[in-house]
Amino acid sequence: MKIHLPQYNGLDNQVMILISPVYAFLLNCINFGSQYFSSPGYFLFATIVSFVWFCLDFVTCGAIAVFFRKRYPSEEDVPIRLTLMVITFLITTGLFLVALFNLFESIPYFNYRFNESAFAWSYLALGIISIFLTFLMEGISRFKEWQINQNETEKLNQAYRLSQLQGLKSQVNPHFLFNSLNCLSCLIQEDEQRAENFLDEMSRVYRYMLRNDDEPLVTLQTELNFVDSYKHLLKARFGDGLQLKIAVDEGDKVKFIAPLTLQVIIENAFAKNKLCKSDPLLISISSNGKDMLEIVNNIEPKVITDTMDFEANLDNLINKYELLDQPIIIDEASGQHRVIKLPLIHKIKELTP
Structure with missing residues (x-):
């Protein structure tokens, strides 16, 4: 059975192992003086007791630090968090030090009597170490958070570049281009105005x-304008086999989404489902009032031989939103409808391609 000690930054145990022997030695030098070196047994026993006691103090302070970090997690709360931690640590370590001196006094082997001067100097040393450790652990924590943010940024950049590549593939997709040109050819022969x-x-x-290949986010209104044109092409190809309905609140249209998001979702829907006039594929795009866009389509699976590109595009889109801390929710539990909840972003985040 593993014991999980409180972790403020993931390096707590390593710091404790490095600092505890140093403090144990310093404390015993102050407290026992030359008697500390009177014999190997005395030196070893006093060092072990002090080391274990300081480790207990360190773990207790670690639990307090974790509590304050959960209680005051934001960047603005750092000053009050550090202040409360320092004050609490000084009180806690003072109590531990009193208990340690009483422990030494209660063990006959040490032949020790409580020394107020030694206690004062020990508490001063421990207080300085506690303050130093507080800022050291906070610095390590912030450095690790910076590393994590850098890694997430790099992953986001990779996902964005992959998104650009997938978008480019969609732009030059020979099947889509061929079908569009084929529809255009038929319309030219049938109806020049429609063509x-x-x-x-x-x-x-x-x-x-092409224009949005380098834009990380666009307004929902911009994307809906594109979908309106895209729907025109799909209607020419599928006719009444595809029905697309849009009911989006005006307030949501100024929020942001990744470009070509709706195209990826719509393409994935008609790639996986049957489309026929008698049993059309119904796709609805609507607001749900919770900064989310709901894209719902009925499920009529068809035998599919090549949907890898469509699935890859959707998977990449999901990964991209996860890296933006805006996860996409997909629900197919009913077996009759697929519901995709797409988060709407209030402001553009800085993304570096």
Whole structure:
């Protein structure tokens, strides 16, 4: 059975093992004077008792530090957190020191009597060490948080670059381009006006894909404008087999999402489900009033031979939002509908490609 000690920054045990022998030696030099070196047994016994006692003090202070970090977790709370920690540590270590001196006095082997002067100097040394350790542990904690943030930023950059690559693949996807051009060819023969409208919408779709290749986030309104043009192409291809409904609150349209997010979700839906006029694929995009966008589609699985690109795009999108601390929620528990809850972001975060 493993014992899990309180951890303020993950290096608590290492610091305790390094600091405790030093303090034990310093304390015993102050407290016992030359008697500390009177015999190997005396030296070893006093050192072990002091070492163990200081470790107990260190673990107790560690638990207090963890409590204050949970109680005051934000950047603005750092001064009050450190102040409370220092005050509490000084009180706690003072009590431990009193108990240690009484312990020495109660063990006949030490032949020790409580020395107020030694106690004062020991408490002063312990107080200085406690303050030093407080700022040392906080510094280590902040450095590790900085390392974690750097790693997360790097992962986000990698995900963003992968997103750009996946977006580029979508832009030059031969199947999508072929189907669009095939639809355009048919419309030219059937209805020149519809063909012209189709060509206008197609140019808007590709212009958006190219323009937003370097933008980490766009407003929901911008994405919905793109989806409107994208829907035009899909309707020309699938007809009444695909029905897309949008009901988004005006207040949500100024919030942000990653570009091409809705395209990835819509593509994934029609790649995995049947589309026919008698049993159409219904996709609805709506606000849920909780800074979330809900994308719902009915589930009518089809036999699929090649959906790897669509699944990879969706997986990459999920990873990207997780790195933004805005996880996407996918619910298919009912077996009849897939519900995707997409978080809406209030402000653009700095992303470096």
